[in-house]
Ligand SMILES: [Zn+2]
């Protein structure tokens with residue numbers, strides 16, 4: 001039987017759910033995520049679009065963050081929630097911190113590592129990836 005995990009925004013106006021399994025979980029250090037969330041990095045999960053349900057579409061505001069990407073946030077409280085890209089239309093990126101229950105995996109890596117800030121020390125031993133795609137193996 002499929003396990004469903006609910007999520008919501010800070011104020012609760014945006015509600016959504018996902019069906020496990022997820023496809024990926026990792027920490028993004030890119031400058032867009034940092035500024036969008038006001039944080040040194042953002043932990044994302046990736047879910048197949050067919051396993052994602054948005055219960056309150058009217059509460060979500062979409063923002064074109066690049067020529068292929070859309071970020072969306074609660075129109076009331078501003079919580080950043082989802083990232084979608086025409087480069088991979090079959091999946092939805094969801095901020096892990098907005099899930100209300102446990103998912104099926106732990107963070108697997110850091111990506112866009114070479115864009116990171118120097119005011120946070122990360123020592124978790126996870127693989128560090130970067131380069132143009134943000135996901136390429138880095139030397140060292
Ligand atoms: Zn909200």
Ligand SMILES: [Zn+2]
Nearest residue numbers: 028029030033
């Ligand atoms: Zn990012």
